[in-house]
Amino acid sequence: MKKTILILLTGICLTLSGCSESSASGTPTGISAEPITTENSAKAASSTSPAAPSTSVSSETSISADTESSSDYSVCTSLSATDVENFATSAKEALLKSDWTTIASMCAYPITINGTSYADEESLKKASITLNDTTVSDLTAESCHNMFCNSDGIMLGNGEVWISEVLDQQLNSEGLKIISINNLQ
Numbered sequence: 001m002k003k004t005i006l007i008l009l010t011g012i013c014l015t016l017s018g019c020s021e022s023s024a025s026g027t028p029t030g031i032s033a034e035p036i037t038t039e040n041s042a043k044a045a046s047s048t049s050p051a052a053p054s055t056s057v058s059s060e061t062s063i064s065a066d067t068e069s070s071s072d073y074s075v076c077t078s079l080s081a082t083d084v085e086n087f088a089t090s091a092k093e094a095l096l097k098s099d100w101t102t103i104a105s106m107c108a109y110p111i112t113i114n115g116t117s118y119a120d121e122e123s124l125k126k127a128s129i130t131l132n133d134t135t136v137s138d139l140t141a142e143s144c145h146n147m148f149c150n151s152d153g154i155m156l157g158n159g160e161v162w163i164s165e166v167l168d169q170q171l172n173s174e175g176l177k178i179i180s181i182n183n184l185q
Contacts, residue, residue, distance in 0.1 A: 071146045076153050077165035079176060087176040088144040088156055088163060095161065095181075096139055101125055108166045108177035135160050135183060153179055 071081040087106075094102040104124040111118050118124040131139075138157035148155045153164030162180040165173055 073147075073149050073154055075151055076149050077176065078173070079165055084154060084163075084176065085144050085147075088142075088147060088154065091161060091163060091178055092139050092142055092144055092156060095131065096136065098129075098131065100127060100129065103178065103181075106178050107181075108164075108174075108179050111179070111181065113181045114183070132183075159183075 071085065073079070073081055073084045077084060091103070091106055093099075094106065104121040107118075107121070107124060109118065109120050111124070113124075113127070113129060116127070118127065135157065138160055142157050144156070153162040155162055160181065160183050161178060163176055164179050165175065166177040166179070168174055
């Protein structure tokens with residue numbers, strides 16, 4: 001990424017230098033018609049003529065076209081977008097089914113739901129919680145793709161559910177967990 005930025009900045013600086021000589025072929029003098037890559041960036045940087053914008057990227061920095069998801073949740077997790085979206089879909093489905101056994105296994109503890117704190121999985125399994133119509137509607141409408149996220153986590157619905165990667169005391173990942181469930185009743 002740093003190499004790509006350096007190449008782009010070099011091209012901009014050369015363009016702004018104001019040289020406008022051209023050869024008979026229409027290519028600026030001193031500029032190769034081949035795209036700028038990390039291998040020939042030193043040659044491009046030493047050129048005295050403006051560089052044409054390059055649309056090619058070296059194999060080291062190319063972005064794969066077969067990426068499964070274009071979402072970026074890196075602000076709050078090191079896990080892939082596919083892993084995040086699969087977990088979110090599972091959480092959404094469990095909530096819509098009111099499957100509190102599954103939900104309890106997906107939560108980070110302690111967790112507070114509608115003002116009641118649950119210390120562990122067993123206490124949440126015993127809870128009697130009902131989703132209101134607005135929450136059901138919001139979660140039903142949630143696609144679980146390109147979800148809003150910030151450093152606190154990833155939001156489902158209109159903030160009724162938040163998920164995040166949870167770390168243990170040694171800063172090892174415990175995986176994705178539901179960290180907040182609000183406004184259900």
